[in-house]
Amino acid sequence: MKNKLKVLRAERDWTQADLAERLEVSRQTINAIEKGKFDPSLPLAFKAARLFSLKIEDIFESD
Amino acid sequence: MSEQNNNWKQQNINNTKRLAAWTFAWLITMAIASFGPVFIWDGNTTMSSISVAINLLVGIGMIWANKKHLAGLDEMQQKVQLNAMAIALGVGLVFGLAYSNLDIANVIESDAEISHLVMLIGITYLVSTIIGLRKYQ
Numbered sequence: 001m002k003n004k005l006k007v008l009r010a011e012r013d014w015t016q017a018d019l020a021e022r023l024e025v026s027r028q029t030i031n032a033i034e035k036g037k038f039d040p041s042l043p044l045a046f047k048a049a050r051l052f053s054l055k056i057e058d059i060f061e062s063d
Numbered sequence: 064m065s066e067q068n069n070n071w072k073q074q075n076i077n078n079t080k081r082l083a084a085w086t087f088a089w090l091i092t093m094a095i096a097s098f099g100p101v102f103i104w105d106g107n108t109t110m111s112s113i114s115v116a117i118n119l120l121v122g123i124g125m126i127w128a129n130k131k132h133l134a135g136l137d138e139m140q141q142k143v144q145l146n147a148m149a150i151a152l153g154v155g156l157v158f159g160l161a162y163s164n165l166d167i168a169n170v171i172e173s174d175a176e177i178s179h180l181v182m183l184i185g186i187t188y189l190v191s192t193i194i195g196l197r198k199y200q
Contacts, residue, residue, distance in 0.1 A: 024071040025137035032199035038139050 003060045006034045008052050023047055036063075078132040085121070085128040092118040139199060147191035155184040 009019050016034070020027040023044065032038035040048070040060075049056045095103075096114040104110040133144055159180045166175035 021069075021072065026140060028196070028199065029137050029139040032139055037199050038142075041138050044138060 001036060001039045001060055001062055003033065003036070005030070005048065005059065008054075008059065009034075022051055075135050078128075078135040082125070082128040082132045085125040089118070089121045089125045092121045143192060143195035143199070146195050147188050150191040151184050151188035154187045155180060158183060
Protein backbone atom coordinates (compact mmCIF):
# COMPACT_ATOMS: atom_id res chain seq x y z
CA MET A 1 0.00 0.00 0.00
CA LYS A 2 1.38 3.42 -1.00
CA ASN A 3 1.16 6.35 1.40
CA LYS A 4 2.17 9.95 1.82
CA LEU A 5 3.31 9.74 5.42
CA LYS A 6 6.87 10.67 4.58
CA VAL A 7 5.78 13.77 2.67
CA LEU A 8 3.28 14.84 5.32
CA ARG A 9 5.89 14.29 7.99
CA ALA A 10 8.50 16.30 6.08
CA GLU A 11 6.06 19.19 5.62
CA ARG A 12 5.83 19.45 9.39
CA ASP A 13 9.55 18.86 9.89
CA TRP A 14 8.85 15.79 12.00
CA THR A 15 11.23 12.88 12.37
CA GLN A 16 9.99 9.28 12.23
CA ALA A 17 10.32 9.24 16.01
CA ASP A 18 8.13 12.35 16.30
CA LEU A 19 5.39 10.78 14.20
CA ALA A 20 5.74 7.49 16.05
CA GLU A 21 5.20 9.27 19.36
CA ARG A 22 2.11 11.04 18.05
CA LEU A 23 0.63 7.79 16.69
CA GLU A 24 1.73 5.75 19.73
CA VAL A 25 3.71 3.20 17.75
CA SER A 26 7.41 2.42 17.46
CA ARG A 27 9.72 4.29 15.08
CA GLN A 28 10.39 0.99 13.31
CA THR A 29 6.69 0.67 12.56
CA ILE A 30 6.57 4.16 11.01
CA ASN A 31 9.62 3.26 8.93
CA ALA A 32 8.00 0.01 7.75
CA ILE A 33 4.73 1.81 6.84
CA GLU A 34 6.57 4.55 4.94
CA LYS A 35 8.50 1.95 2.96
CA GLY A 36 5.30 0.05 2.19
CA LYS A 37 6.52 -3.03 4.01
CA PHE A 38 3.74 -2.98 6.59
CA ASP A 39 0.11 -2.01 6.08
CA PRO A 40 -1.42 -0.25 9.08
CA SER A 41 -4.71 -1.37 10.59
CA LEU A 42 -7.82 0.71 9.99
CA PRO A 43 -7.71 2.24 13.51
CA LEU A 44 -4.10 3.32 12.98
CA ALA A 45 -4.91 4.70 9.52
CA PHE A 46 -7.79 6.69 11.05
CA LYS A 47 -5.48 7.97 13.75
CA ALA A 48 -2.99 9.16 11.13
CA ALA A 49 -5.81 10.80 9.17
CA ARG A 50 -7.01 12.64 12.29
CA LEU A 51 -3.46 13.72 13.11
CA PHE A 52 -2.97 15.28 9.67
CA SER A 53 -6.61 16.46 9.42
CA LEU A 54 -7.03 14.55 6.17
CA LYS A 55 -9.15 11.70 4.87
CA ILE A 56 -7.66 8.20 4.93
CA GLU A 57 -7.72 8.04 1.13
CA ASP A 58 -5.72 11.28 1.00
CA ILE A 59 -2.89 9.52 2.84
CA PHE A 60 -3.15 5.88 1.79
CA GLU A 61 -3.85 4.32 -1.57
CA SER A 62 -3.74 0.69 -2.68
CA ASP A 63 -1.05 -0.45 -5.12
CA MET B 64 -1.10 14.93 23.59
CA SER B 65 2.64 14.79 24.26
CA GLU B 66 2.05 13.65 27.81
CA GLN B 67 -0.26 10.91 26.57
CA ASN B 68 2.41 9.73 24.09
CA ASN B 69 5.08 9.75 26.73
CA ASN B 70 2.73 7.69 28.88
CA TRP B 71 2.43 5.10 26.11
CA LYS B 72 6.20 4.94 25.68
CA GLN B 73 6.78 4.83 29.42
CA GLN B 74 4.14 2.12 29.77
CA ASN B 75 6.05 -0.05 27.30
CA ILE B 76 9.27 0.47 29.22
CA ASN B 77 7.46 -0.44 32.45
CA ASN B 78 5.96 -3.55 30.83
CA THR B 79 9.41 -4.68 29.68
CA LYS B 80 10.93 -4.07 33.12
CA ARG B 81 8.06 -5.94 34.79
CA LEU B 82 8.51 -8.90 32.45
CA ALA B 83 12.26 -8.94 33.10
CA ALA B 84 11.68 -8.90 36.87
CA TRP B 85 9.14 -11.75 36.77
CA THR B 86 11.35 -13.78 34.43
CA PHE B 87 14.33 -13.31 36.74
CA ALA B 88 12.23 -14.31 39.77
CA TRP B 89 10.93 -17.37 37.94
CA LEU B 90 14.49 -18.33 36.98
CA ILE B 91 15.61 -18.09 40.61
CA THR B 92 12.67 -20.17 41.90
CA MET B 93 13.32 -22.70 39.11
CA ALA B 94 16.96 -23.00 40.17
CA ILE B 95 15.92 -23.43 43.82
CA ALA B 96 13.32 -26.07 42.91
CA SER B 97 15.86 -27.90 40.74
CA PHE B 98 18.95 -27.81 42.94
CA GLY B 99 17.39 -27.42 46.39
CA PRO B 100 16.53 -31.12 46.88
CA VAL B 101 20.17 -32.05 46.21
CA PHE B 102 22.18 -29.19 47.69
CA ILE B 103 19.97 -27.50 50.33
CA TRP B 104 17.27 -29.69 51.95
CA ASP B 105 18.54 -33.16 51.13
CA GLY B 106 15.45 -34.60 49.46
CA ASN B 107 12.87 -33.35 51.99
CA THR B 108 9.60 -33.83 50.04
CA THR B 109 7.72 -31.08 51.89
CA MET B 110 10.40 -28.53 51.01
CA SER B 111 10.48 -29.81 47.44
CA SER B 112 6.68 -29.47 47.12
CA ILE B 113 6.74 -25.94 48.54
CA SER B 114 9.55 -24.88 46.21
CA VAL B 115 7.71 -26.27 43.17
CA ALA B 116 4.47 -24.54 44.28
CA ILE B 117 6.32 -21.22 44.62
CA ASN B 118 7.92 -21.77 41.22
CA LEU B 119 4.47 -22.37 39.69
CA LEU B 120 3.00 -19.24 41.30
CA VAL B 121 5.88 -17.08 40.10
CA GLY B 122 5.56 -18.74 36.68
CA ILE B 123 1.91 -17.65 36.50
CA GLY B 124 3.06 -14.13 37.32
CA MET B 125 5.59 -14.31 34.50
CA ILE B 126 2.89 -15.45 32.04
CA TRP B 127 0.70 -12.49 33.13
CA ALA B 128 3.62 -10.09 32.71
CA ASN B 129 4.36 -11.50 29.26
CA LYS B 130 0.73 -11.07 28.22
CA LYS B 131 0.76 -7.45 29.45
CA HIS B 132 4.01 -6.86 27.57
CA LEU B 133 2.62 -8.25 24.32
CA ALA B 134 -0.61 -6.27 24.67
CA GLY B 135 1.43 -3.06 25.04
CA LEU B 136 3.34 -3.53 21.78
CA ASP B 137 2.20 -1.80 18.60
CA GLU B 138 0.52 -3.74 15.81
CA MET B 139 3.64 -4.46 13.76
CA GLN B 140 5.56 -5.65 16.79
CA GLN B 141 2.63 -7.87 17.76
CA LYS B 142 2.60 -9.35 14.25
CA VAL B 143 6.31 -10.14 14.48
CA GLN B 144 5.79 -11.76 17.88
CA LEU B 145 2.78 -13.75 16.67
CA ASN B 146 4.74 -15.14 13.70
CA ALA B 147 7.71 -15.99 15.91
CA MET B 148 5.49 -17.74 18.46
CA ALA B 149 3.71 -19.71 15.73
CA ILE B 150 7.01 -20.93 14.29
CA ALA B 151 8.45 -21.71 17.75
CA LEU B 152 5.33 -23.65 18.74
CA GLY B 153 5.30 -25.59 15.47
CA VAL B 154 8.99 -26.42 15.60
CA GLY B 155 8.71 -27.41 19.26
CA LEU B 156 5.76 -29.70 18.60
CA VAL B 157 7.05 -31.35 15.43
CA PHE B 158 10.71 -31.74 16.38
CA GLY B 159 9.93 -32.42 20.04
CA LEU B 160 7.67 -35.37 19.26
CA ALA B 161 10.08 -36.66 16.61
CA TYR B 162 12.86 -36.46 19.21
CA SER B 163 10.66 -38.36 21.68
CA ASN B 164 9.92 -41.04 19.08
CA LEU B 165 13.64 -41.49 18.45
CA ASP B 166 14.12 -42.03 22.19
CA ILE B 167 11.20 -44.47 22.47
CA ALA B 168 12.48 -46.45 19.48
CA ASN B 169 16.00 -46.45 21.00
CA VAL B 170 17.44 -44.83 17.88
CA ILE B 171 19.30 -42.37 20.11
CA GLU B 172 21.34 -43.61 23.04
CA SER B 173 20.56 -40.85 25.55
CA ASP B 174 17.14 -40.09 27.03
CA ALA B 175 15.08 -37.30 25.47
CA GLU B 176 15.39 -34.33 27.84
CA ILE B 177 12.69 -31.64 28.24
CA SER B 178 15.48 -29.06 28.57
CA HIS B 179 16.53 -29.77 24.97
CA LEU B 180 12.99 -28.98 23.84
CA VAL B 181 12.97 -25.74 25.85
CA MET B 182 16.27 -24.71 24.27
CA LEU B 183 14.97 -25.54 20.79
CA ILE B 184 11.81 -23.47 21.31
CA GLY B 185 13.80 -20.58 22.80
CA ILE B 186 16.36 -20.46 20.00
CA THR B 187 13.66 -20.80 17.32
CA TYR B 188 11.65 -17.98 18.91
CA LEU B 189 14.70 -15.73 19.12
CA VAL B 190 15.81 -16.36 15.52
CA SER B 191 12.23 -15.97 14.22
CA THR B 192 11.86 -12.65 16.04
CA ILE B 193 15.14 -11.32 14.61
CA ILE B 194 14.19 -12.42 11.08
CA GLY B 195 10.72 -10.91 11.51
CA LEU B 196 12.11 -7.55 12.65
CA ARG B 197 14.65 -7.47 9.81
CA LYS B 198 11.88 -8.16 7.32
CA TYR B 199 10.24 -4.83 8.16
CA GLN B 200 13.43 -2.73 8.28
